[in-house]
Amino acid sequence: MSSIKIELRQEDVNRIKDICASFNNDPQELINVLHKCQEHFGYLPAEIQEVISDELVVPVAKVYGVVTFYSFFTMTPKGKHPISICMGTACYVRGAEKVLEEFKKELGLQVGQTTKDGKFSLSSLRCVGACGLAPVVMVGDKTYGRVAPDDVRNILKEYSEK
Amino acid sequence: METIRLSIDNRQVEVPKGTTINKAAKQAGIDIPVLCYMELKDLCIENKPAGCRICVVEVEGRRNLAPSCATNCENGMVVKTHTTRVLNARRTVMEFILSDHPKDCLICPKSGSCELQSMAHQLGIREIPGQDIAAMSTYKKDTSPSIIRDQDKCILCRRCEMMCNTVQTVGALSAVNRGFMATVAPAFEQNLEHSTCTYCGQCVAVCPTGALNEVDHTPDVLRALADPAKTVVVQTAPAVRAALGEMFGMEPGTLVTGKMVSALRALGFHYVFDTDFAADLTIMEEGTELLNRLTRYLKGDKTARVPILTSCCPGWVNFFEEYFPDLKDVPSTAKSPQQMFGAIAKTYFADKIKTNREDLVVVSIMPCLAKKYECQRDEFSVNGNRDVDFSISTRELAAFIKQANIDLNNLEDGDFDTPLGESSGAGVIFGTTGGVIEAAVRTAYELHTGKKLPRPDFTELRGFEGVRSATIDFEGLPINIGIAHGLGNARKLLDDVRSGRSQFHAIEVMACPGGCIGGGGQPLHHGNSEIIKARAAAIYREDSNKPVRKSHENPFIIKLYEEFLGKPGSEKAHHLLHTKYFDKKKKIIVKQ
Secondary structure, three states: OOOOOEEEEHHHHHHHHHHHHHOOOOHHHHHHHHHHHHHHHOOOOHHHHHHHHHHHOOOHHHHHHHHHHOOOOOOOOOOOEEEEEEOOHHHHHOOHHHHHHHHHHHHOOOOOOEOOOOOEEEEEEOOOOOHHHOOOEEEOOEEEOOOOHHHHHHHHHHHHOO | OOEEEEEEOOEEEEEEOOOEHHHHHHHOOOOOOOOOOEEEHHHOEEEOOOOOOOOEEEEOOOOOOEEOOOOEOOOOOEEEOOOHHHHHHHHHHHHHHHHOOOOOHHHOOOOOOOHHHHHHHHOOOOOOOOOOOOOOOOOOOEEOOOEEEOHHHOOOOOHHHHHHHHHOOOOOOEEEOOHHHOEEEOHHHOOHHHOOOOOOOHHHHHOOOOOEEEOOOHHHHHHHHHOOOOEEEEEEOHHHHOOHHHHHOOOOOOOOHHHHHHHHHHHOOOEEEEHHHHHHHHHHHHHHHHHHHHHHHHOOOOOOOOOEEOOOOHHHHHHHHHHOHHHOOOEOOEOOHHHHHHHHHHHHHHHHOOOOHHHEEEEEEEOOOHHHHHHOOHHHEEOOEEOOOEEEEHHHHHHHHHHOOOOHHHOOOOOOOOOOOOOOHHHHHHHOOOHHHHHHHHHHHHHHHOOOOOOOOOHHHOOOOOEEEEEEEEOOEEEEEEEEEOHHHHHHHHHHHHHOOOOOOEEEEEOOOOOHHHOOOOOOOOOOHHHHHHHHHHHHHHHHHOOOOOHHHOHHHHHHHHHHHOOOOOHHHHHHHEOOOOOOOOOEEEEO
16 A cells, blocks of 8 residues: 655645646646656655656656656756766767766766765766767766866866865 | 458468457467467457567568567568568577576476466577676565565566556556666555555466566465364355366366365365355345445435445455545445455354364465455454454465365365355355346345345346446336446446446446456466356356355355344444445645
């Protein structure tokens, strides 16, 4: 029997309900609703998925299935400075994997995780359309090109002081 | 209807438009192997995700092989089902599936009835390339009160997901994650126990591999039988006798009532009783409640809720507690036959044989997995001692009989013990869709009109359609009856009740397609609905062969009321034979 405890603030519940209502509570719009909710909350924890499930009348298992299928959706909050390493073909052949390994080592994170202080989160993506600068790293909106593993520490330093 | 002409393996085939290659081939006598595909024809249940690709065929002029289960026939198509290319592709697919599947067939509970195992055998797979270098995906094992999920063995056929969502509308299971992490699981990969699962067991009934199984309680039963201080009593549900024989090589629909009784006696049970007796008792209580509510309703009493819903199916009870808690005063308060039996066995019968309830062990043989959960509900025990101690499935009983070296086929027929073993035909038909309400009508009609029924058969209540209705004339009082089997069908009727549109006075619901004969604990049907139909026919045969066909004419039921319970609906009957329901819907707690 269902026993998950859901704790959300009333304003958050209202926000989710508004988003669902803006799509006429249509279960076919699940992906769009998830997009909007992630845009607003930054991530899609179980609590939010439960409310969406109620509003759209879609089993919560299905909601969870969609959230875990698409890599864009995340159930962990992104860090204040989300780091994305491009693993597209051009970046990959020019050493993106080594750069990623360096970030993992420096931050003590795996891809998809966030540091305990909430400062950094680590993700990989496929091609940001800047192949001429490969390998490419993005921190927030800022793009870094031709990144070598040795640059990683300096990049992080830029943010750790802020 | 437009027909399509095509050639399959050089045979000319003519089929209606919209027929798949696979079905057309079957019509021509060509059996293309399938794995993820499953169809229960008469129940309108079909799973065709075209996921496994075992059933691929070559279609002339097409670059890629086509999955025959999901490709429709076209005029002039030339199909080849066993070219080298097809056979190699089929083998490769199988090798890939097996490369990520445990190789513990020797100790797997599905061994011998596993569709993956037989397919590997059929395709002649003798080695699995790359298995020493490839990683295996692993998942935690999840044990609930009824069902065990061992997703290491899941091949992603998604039959369980289809049953849980499309047929049952329970929505506990969904495909989650992707790549090696992909599996079928409840939301947030929680355990089944914390999901919306009703334990109907239909996922287990269709799982082709060992990924979904029942919790095995036979070791507990064996321990009880070996304990000299215990008196062990067994009750057998009506649907078991119509299916048990299948596991001993008998034709589907063979009745093995007498042999089953002898086998149980040989296993060492001290008293072999019948749940059908308790089904008769259920009718006395539920029928009385129906008439009472109906009379009050017709007199304009606003507190009388109509329709009355049957409450013998534990999967159904779990379903409405989860999805329709606002209607929890609509179902009958009568306990299920399993629990009525337990309550009577541990009071009336325990007194009769001068033992106390702690030394009496009640075992039930059920076609059902939800019964395992039901007997563990808190409200069905007294000071921690359950009314029904253990519930085992038809499949578990078959395995138990085989382990005890009992040759079921050659056993003499035995008779149930008295007093809790005597039943009417009405008790027997509880095992199939429409049976409970037919049994209730037989009794309610005679109690209401005071007249004998010319014949006890109500064929208008029988059949396999998912939602059925009929109006029975109670001598000028027309009673509208609704019947649903499969929880998705039940949901339709419940939505009408909720919105006030329902015109029914009484509704019967069984969670499993076909009713208990198609239960999650029955011998596996492997997608053959003819088996379920044969079981239903057997149930009706047993009914018509019974000397007593109506619950209120069962002499042992009459005696039970005289000696012990008083009248149906009496205070004692209420205390022992009725229950209440709980709101189990998840609540959203708003943080202040």
